[in-house]
Every structure is written in structure tokens, then in C-alpha cells.
Amino acid sequence: MPMLKEPWKKYKPFKSGEEKWRYFKMLCELGYKEIEVSFPSASQTDYDFTRRLIETPGAVPDDVFLQVLSPCRPDLIQRTVDSVRGAKNAIIHIYLATSACFRQVVFGYTEEQTLELAVECTKLVRSLTKDDPSTSGTNWQFEFSPETFSDTDPDYVVRVCQAVKAAWGPNGEAGDQIILNLPATVELATPNVYADLVESFCNNIGDRNDVCISLHPHNDRGCGIAAAELAQMAGADRVEGCLFGFVSVFILKAHGRLLTTNSNGERTGNVDLVTLALNLYTQGVSPNIDFSNLNAVIDMVESCTKIPVHQRAPYGGSLVCAAFSGSHQDAIKKGFQNRKRLGLTSQDPWNDPWNGMPYLPLDPQDIGRNYEAIIRVNSQSGKGGIAFILQAKLHLDLPRGLQVAFSKVVQRRTEEVGRELLAHEITNLFKTTYFLHKNPYFSLLDYNITPDRSASPMLAPGQTQDTKSLIRIFDGVILVNGEEVKLRGRGNGPLSSMVAALKEVGVDLDIHDYKEHAIGEGGNVKAASYIECKHTHSNQIVWGVGIHEDVVQSSLIALLSAASSFVTSRPTSPILKPTTNTIVQDKPKFISILEEKANGM
Numbered sequence: 001m002p003m004l005k006e007p008w009k010k011y012k013p014f015k016s017g018e019e020k021w022r023y024f025k026m027l028c029e030l031g032y033k034e035i036e037v038s039f040p041s042a043s044q045t046d047y048d049f050t051r052r053l054i055e056t057p058g059a060v061p062d063d064v065f066l067q068v069l070s071p072c073r074p075d076l077i078q079r080t081v082d083s084v085r086g087a088k089n090a091i092i093h094i095y096l097a098t099s100a101c102f103r104q105v106v107f108g109y110t111e112e113q114t115l116e117l118a119v120e121c122t123k124l125v126r127s128l129t130k131d132d133p134s135t136s137g138t139n140w141q142f143e144f145s146p147e148t149f150s151d152t153d154p155d156y157v158v159r160v161c162q163a164v165k166a167a168w169g170p171n172g173e174a175g176d177q178i179i180l181n182l183p184a185t186v187e188l189a190t191p192n193v194y195a196d197l198v199e200s201f202c203n204n205i206g207d208r209n210d211v212c213i214s215l216h217p218h219n220d221r222g223c224g225i226a227a228a229e230l231a232q233m234a235g236a237d238r239v240e241g242c243l244f245g246f247v248s249v250f251i252l253k254a255h256g257r258l259l260t261t262n263s264n265g266e267r268t269g270n271v272d273l274v275t276l277a278l279n280l281y282t283q284g285v286s287p288n289i290d291f292s293n294l295n296a297v298i299d300m301v302e303s304c305t306k307i308p309v310h311q312r313a314p315y316g317g318s319l320v321c322a323a324f325s326g327s328h329q330d331a332i333k334k335g336f337q338n339r340k341r342l343g344l345t346s347q348d349p350w351n352d353p354w355n356g357m358p359y360l361p362l363d364p365q366d367i368g369r370n371y372e373a374i375i376r377v378n379s380q381s382g383k384g385g386i387a388f389i390l391q392a393k394l395h396l397d398l399p400r401g402l403q404v405a406f407s408k409v410v411q412r413r414t415e416e417v418g419r420e421l422l423a424h425e426i427t428n429l430f431k432t433t434y435f436l437h438k439n440p441y442f443s444l445l446d447y448n449i450t451p452d453r454s455a456s457p458m459l460a461p462g463q464t465q466d467t468k469s470l471i472r473i474f475d476g477v478i479l480v481n482g483e484e485v486k487l488r489g490r491g492n493g494p495l496s497s498m499v500a501a502l503k504e505v506g507v508d509l510d511i512h513d514y515k516e517h518a519i520g521e522g523g524n525v526k527a528a529s530y531i532e533c534k535h536t537h538s539n540q541i542v543w544g545v546g547i548h549e550d551v552v553q554s555s556l557i558a559l560l561s562a563a564s565s566f567v568t569s570r571p572t573s574p575i576l577k578p579t580t581n582t583i584v585q586d587k588p589k590f591i592s593i594l595e596e597k598a599n600g601m
């Protein structure tokens with residue numbers, strides 16, 4: 001992506017209520033239960049959006065809380081509460097900075113003045129909500145944020161929150177604890193320091209069961225996730241954050257309660273809820289949030305914010321499920337092959353979510369990613385990754401020697417083109433290299449394999465009637481460089497008789513290795529054959545590949561593919577001189593052409 005000259009010009013809040021509407025719906029579908037939808041006192045648009053949610057039947061699921069945010073200013077609190085009148089579930093969230101810096105620099109308040117303002121505003125919220133019988137149809141919750149918590153004297157912040165808690169009064173029905181939200185408004189220190197402050201707060205706030213302790217980490221030092229995770233271990237119950245750290249503020253409670261604001265632009269953003277949730281997932285803990293189609297979430301986030309999710313963003317980045325380096329690809333390929341065999345897989349994903357898979361922290365399919373995208377091939381790649389692609393795309397299980405040989409072909413091509421080769425380019429290169437599309441040198445037109453009855457088969461020492469070698473005759477018509485040529489050879493099987501026939505046109509190969517396997521099953525099954533040959537005189541090794549419904553034909557095609565590989569690897573060698581006992585009557589044109597080539601004409 002080209003660097004933007006003035007990137008901030010691209011970064012916009014939600015363009016329209018429609019985008020925010022769609023976004024809200026997506027959050028509900030993902031499973032978030034507390035969604036901070038607006039700062040209603042800031043603009044008519046935010047206010048109207050909140051009203052629309054409440055007034056549209058069915059827009060807000062019954063178990064979702066709409067959270068709205070306000071500073072500790074009575075006029076703004078009044079408007080904020082008005083915006084959620086009639087909601088089934090609502091959280092009024094007010095905030096006030098408590099640090100010495102903010103008290104002195106921004107507000108000019110003493111410690112006591114700040115505490116009194118927080119208490120006064122809490123009482124105002126209470127009088128407008130749970131103490132007002134006309135609003136009894138709403139299930140009210142209250143949240144207070146001592147903004148700049150992590151820069152505030154720990155004893156003082158506990159004192160403010162205890163006073164706020166007392167002002168809010170006793171909890172109502174079970175579960176409606178007061179939410180005390182502890183923002184690292186700016187991330188100022190290492191994450192363990194934030195976690196220590198949270199732990200100390202949990203230990204000192206009192207009546208711990210009546211309080212929901214919430215985290216609100218930012219990411220100024222790049223430690224938002226670590227801060228959130230350590231602080232949860234230190235005792236917190238709930239986390240506020242955003243998808244990919246930007247867009248909106250969401251709140252994730254331990255059992256999947258969440259929330260969002262419309263804010264799009266706090267420096268490095270809030271803690272990333274995608275990473276947080278999927279970090280839990282990879283530990284075998286369900287976050288109760290459904291990221292099984294993460295790409296759709298990314299599309300929505302990017303289209304609403306115009307901020308691209310970075311290619312290396314944890315879990316969501318486009319390169320995260322991709323491996324370019326050879327040793328990684330090899331290990332991943334072996335993981336796919338061996339996990340099952342070694343009994344490392346489990347029917348119960350929560351017992352054993354993704355055991356025995358090197359390098360991949362989770363199954364890419366769990367977040368809607370494709371296995372085929374995992375292995376990407378450039379000049380850093382080795383045989384394992386290439387074999388993985390051929391297996392995935394063409395269902396070919398290449399023998400190790402062929403993997404090595406073909407990886408050299410791919411390596412040369414990646415260096416020539418100076419970039420990654422895409423999967424379809426690799427499969428095409430394979431088909432061209434081994435003449436699977438078309439074989440211009442040797443192509444089998446017709447053949448017959450018959451037993452040689454000219455003499456009784458002799459039993460060699462150690463052979464039985466069952467294991468004795470029967471002599472076979474290959475009679476075939478092969479299109480050689482465009483010319484039809486009749487060839488005949490004798491051997492103890494179809495392949496060796498064709499090897500003998502090829503000698504008649506100067507192709508002098510010995511079969512070194514042979515492997516075949518089925519592709520597919522049922523009526524559509526095909527045979528894939530792989531042949532490694534050694535040239536009798538030069539000792540050069542070549543590979544051939546054949547695919548055909550008929551297993552014998554597949555092996556013969558593989559042999560012709562190997563013969564052709566030999567021709568293309570040594571185009572100037574006079575390899576195709578007919579011998580005296582050839583069955584071919586006329587010297588075919590292809591021989592003349594190759595001879596001319598060999599003679600440098």
C-alpha cells in the first residue's frame with residue numbers, strides 16, 4: 001500500500017449513521033453484550049443514532065446493554081441519560097480525570113474538588129435513572145472511570161471510587177454491580193506496573209463482590225494486550241477495547257459482555273479486542289465471541305474507518321496465516337500430515353484445540369482462513385511448501401526426490417521473476433515442467449502390451465511360478481516431435497518393455513525409482529505415477545510424471561515425461577540417433593531437427 005502523504009485526511013469517524021448501524025449489528029452478531037454506542041452530548045448525530053437504536057423494534061437484542069459516555073458535567077449528563085430513555089438495558093458511563101497532572105493542568109481542581117464533582121455527578125445519574133420511577137422499565141447500570149487512573153496516586157483513586165460507589169448506593173438485582181473502570185488513559189509504564197496498580201485497587205476497594213472492575217488499556221507503548229492480560233490475572237473482571245484497536249471502544253467482560261463507543265482516534269488506539277479474544281481461544285478458553293469469519297469483520301472495519309488492518313496485525317493481518325520460509329513450510333506440511341497419525345488431534349476442540357501443529361498458533365480455518373493461503377512460495381521457500389501446494393491443489397503426493405528436483409525449478413523461476421509465485425503459477429509450472437498439459441517430444445498415441453510367447457519363461461534361481469518374470473512386448477505408436485513413430489521393445493513388464501523400445505530412438509534410460517498413488521475415489525479415480533530415471537551413459541537423473549485413469553497408461557506417460565525431461569535438459573545432445581535394429585522405417589523429422597541442434601546448425 002503506498003504511503004499516504006497526509007494519512008490523517010483519510011481517517012474519518014463513521015461516515016454515516018448507516019455505517020455505524022451496520023457496525024452495531026455486526027458487534028451483536030459477534031456476541032458482544034455491552035456496546036458503547038455513543039457520546040450523545042457531543043453531537044445531534046450521536047444522539048439521534050442512540051434514539052434510532054432504541055426506537056427501532058428488534059434493533060437491540062434483549063441481552064445487549066447500550067452504553068453511553070459523558071464527562072462529569074451536569075448538562076451533558078442530563079442529555080446523555082435522555083438519549084437512552086426507553087432502552088431495555090443501559091449503562092451510563094461518566095468519567096473524570098483524577099491524576100495530579102490533569103487536576104492541576106486541565107481543571108485547576110484540588111483532590112477534594114475532584115472527588116466532590118465525581119460524587120455529585122454520580123448522584124445526578126442516580127436521580128435521573130434508578131431513583132426515577134418513570135424510568136423503571138430500563139435496567140440501569142452505572143460506570144465510573146477515574147480517567148488517568150494509571151497516573152493517579154493509588155490511595156487517592158481508591159478513595160474517589162469508594163465515594164462514587166457509596167453515592168450510587170446499593171446494588172439492585174443480582175449482577176448489576178457498579179462498574180469501576182480503570183483507564184491507562186495514556187500507557188505510561190510497562191504492563192506489569194498497570195497490573196500491580198489494578199491488583200492494589202482490587203485489594204483495597206472493599207466489598208469486592210459488589211464491584212465489577214473493568215480495564216481500559218491504551219497502546220501508546222505497544223503493550224495494550226499485555227497490560228489487559230496481566231491486569232485480568234491481577235483480578236479485573238472486564239475489558240474495554242476496540243476491534244483491531246481502533247474504530248470503537250468495546251467492552252469485553254470475562255463471559256463475553258462487551259461495549260463500544262464511536263471514538264475513532266485515540267492515538268495508537270485502545271486495546272485490540274480481536275487479539276484479546278483469540279489469545280483466550282488459543283489457550284482453550286472460549287471468548288464467547290465468534291471470529292469464525294474474521295475476513296468479514298476486517299472488511300467491515302476497513303470500510304467503516306478507512307483505516308487498513310495491518311498485514312502483520314495479530315490474527316487478522318493478511319500475512320499472519322502465511323509462511324514463506326522453507327523450514328516453516330516444511331514443518332507445517334509435516335504437521336498437517338502427521339498430527340492425525342500421531343494421535344495429536346482431538347474430537348473435542350476445547351480439550352485440544354490445535355495440538356501438534358508447528359508454527360501455527362491456531363487452525364486458520366477457525367477464523368475463516370484457507371489452508372491454501374498458508375504456504376506462500378518465494379525464493380526463501382523449500383521443497384516442503386511447494387509439495388504442500390501441489391498436494392492441496394492437484395492432490396499429488398510427490399516422492400521426496402521429485403520434491404527436491406522440482407523445488408530447484410521453482411527456485412530458478414522465483415529468482416527470474418523476482419517475486420512470490422502464486423499457487424496457480426506453481427501448479428502450472430509443474431504441469432509444464434513434467435509435460436502434463438502437453439508433451440511435444442513424446443506423446444503416447446496407442447499401445448499394446450502382449451506376452452512374448454516365443455520362448456517358455458525360464459525360472460531363475462529362487463523364483464516360483466508366481467514370481468517368475470514373464471516377458472512382455474510393448475508395441476506402440478508415439479508422436480515424437482509431431483511425427484508418428486512405431487516402436488517395439490521387450491521387457492519383463494510394461495515399463496521395462498517401453499524402456500527397451502525407447503532405446504530404439506536413442507533414449508537410453510534406466511528406471512531408478514517408481515511410485516504411484518490414486519487421486520480421488522470412486523468412478524473418477526485416476527492414477528498418478530512418478531518415475532525417476534538415470535541416463536545410462538551420462539548418469540543424469542530426470543523425473544517424469546503421468547496422470548491417467550488407467551494405471552499402466554499413467555506409468556507409460558510418466559516414462560515419456562522423463563524421456564522428455566531428458567531431452568529438454570540437454571537440448572544440444574545428439575540423443576535421439578536411431579540404432580540399427582530400430583523398427584522405425586524412415587528417419588523421423590524430429591531426429592533430424594535434434595541432430596541439427598546438436599550440430600549447432
Ligand SMILES: CC(=O)SCCNC(=O)CCNC(=O)[C@H](O)C(C)(C)COP(=O)(O)OP(=O)(O)OC[C@H]1O[C@@H](n2cnc3c(N)ncnc32)[C@H](O)[C@@H]1OP(=O)(O)O
Binds near residue numbers: 043071147
Ligand atoms: C477520555 C476520553 O477520551 S473520553 C472520549 C472523549 N471524547 C470526546 O471528547 C468527544 C466528544 N466531545 C465533545 O464533543 C466536546 O468536547 C464536548 C461536547 C464534550 C464538550 O464541548 P465544549 O463544552 O465545547 O468543551 P471543550 O471540548 O472545548 O473542552 C472540554 C471542557 O470540558 C472539561 N472536561 C473535560 N473532561 C471533563 C470531564 N471528564 N468531566 C468534566 N469536565 C471535563 C474541560 O476542562 C473543558 O472545560 P472548560 O470549557 O471549562 O475549559
Ligand SMILES: CC(C)C(=O)C(=O)O
Binds near residue numbers: 183184
Ligand atoms: C473515558 C475513559 C474511559 C477513556 O476513554 C480513557 O481514559 O481513555
